[in-house]
Amino acid sequence: MIKYKKSADSETTVTEVVCPNDTNPMGILQGGRLVQWMDIASAVCAQNHAEKICVTASIDSVKFKMPAKVGDIITIKAKVTRVFNTSMEIHVVAWAKKIVSQKAYLINEAYFTFVALDDNAKATNVPQIKPSTLQEKKLFLSANTRRKSRLKF
C-alpha cells in the first residue's frame, strides 16, 4: 500500500441545481438534501483516497450559513484533511451561485469522518496525508483537536 498521498489527488467537486422538490415550504433548499449531497461528495473523496469502500462514521460541525433557492447552482467540494488509522476526516464546503448575477456565496461547511473497510467489512488502514498548502497544513494540525472532541461522545 502507498504510505502517503496528497489530498489534492482525491479532492472531489459535485455540482447540483436546486429543484422545487429539493426545497421546504419556504422555498429554500432542505438541510437534509444538502447534507445528502455533501455525504455523497465526501464518500467519493474518501473512497478515491482509500481505494476501498468507506462508510460514514460521523458528521460534525455542520453549519448552515446561508439559504439557497430554486435555480441556484450548488457546488460542493470535499477534501481529506487527515488520516488517523482506518478513519479519515473530510472537510466539505458548499457554495450557492445565482445564475443571473453569477454571485457565489458559502452556504455550508462540515467535517465528515469515513472509515475504510476491507473485504470482510472490517476497518482497515488507509494511506496517510502529506499536507502541501498552508490551508492543508492548518486543517491537518487542527484535525487532532476535532477528532478528540468527536470521539468524546
Ligand SMILES: CC(C)(COP(=O)(O)OP(=O)(O)OC[C@H]1O[C@@H](n2cnc3c(N)ncnc32)[C@H](O)[C@@H]1OP(=O)(O)O)[C@@H](O)C(=O)NCCC(=O)NCCS
Ligand atoms: C464506523 C464503523 C465502521 C466503526 O467500526 P468499529 O468496529 O466501531 O471500528 P473501531 O472501533 O475499530 O473504529 C474504527 C475507526 O472508526 C473510528 N470511529 C468509530 N466511531 C466513530 C465516530 N462516531 N466518529 C468518528 N470516528 C469513529 C475510530 O476512531 C477508528 O478510527 P482509527 O482507526 O482511525 O483510529 C461502524 O461503527 C459502522 O459500521 N457504523 C455504521 C456505518 C454506517 O452505516 N454509515 C452510514 C452508511 S455509509
